[in-house]
Amino acid sequence: MSDREGHSTAPPTDDDLSLPKATVAKMITELLPPDVVCAKDTRDLVIECCVEFIHLISSEANDICEKESKKTIAPEHIISALKTLGFDSFIAEVEDVLKDHKQQQKDREKKVSKFEQSGMTEEELLAMQERLFADSRARYESGKP
Structure with a gap:
């Protein structure tokens, strides 16, 4: 089965599932001491292990x-899966990441609501910003604070 551009639309097989090689390579490099390198085969094995871990937990x-x-599937189901599978040592860090994620979501919502609370359109806010920049530039060029 394929879409209009000829791309496969069949569900991915296990062979199709992977993680971005460049991202994994960067993570490995950041975790290793500067004088240690990681072979390409090792990076590929780490990727396969990560994918298998994700399958297991999922x-x-x-x-x-x-x-x-x-x-x-809720975050609580993932935490329960970690416990069931004997990965208890991961749970505290996973809960910390979940807490940080929820806080970031709240922070994003606050930013959106500030925009909504302004009662102005994006164009009006942009025009106001441009006026403020122009006023600031004029004060700077005139030497007056």
Whole structure:
């Protein structure tokens, strides 16, 4: 099966699933001491291990989700899967990342609501910004604070 441009639209197989090689290589480089390098084969093996780990956790979280008659895997299902599979040592860090993620979402929502609270369109805000820049530039060029 393919779409109009000729790309495959069939569900991906395990062979199709991977992680970005450049991103993984960068992460490995950042974690290793400066005098240690990682072979390409090793990087590829790390990627395969990561994909397998994701499959394992996702599958277990899905089982937990189904037992609770839920249709969406929630973060709590992932944490339960980690516990069930014996990855208890990961849970504190996962919970910290989840907490940070939720805070970032709240911060983004605050920014959106400030825009909405302004009562101005994006064009009006842009025009105001341009006026403020022009006023500031004029004060700077005249030497007056």
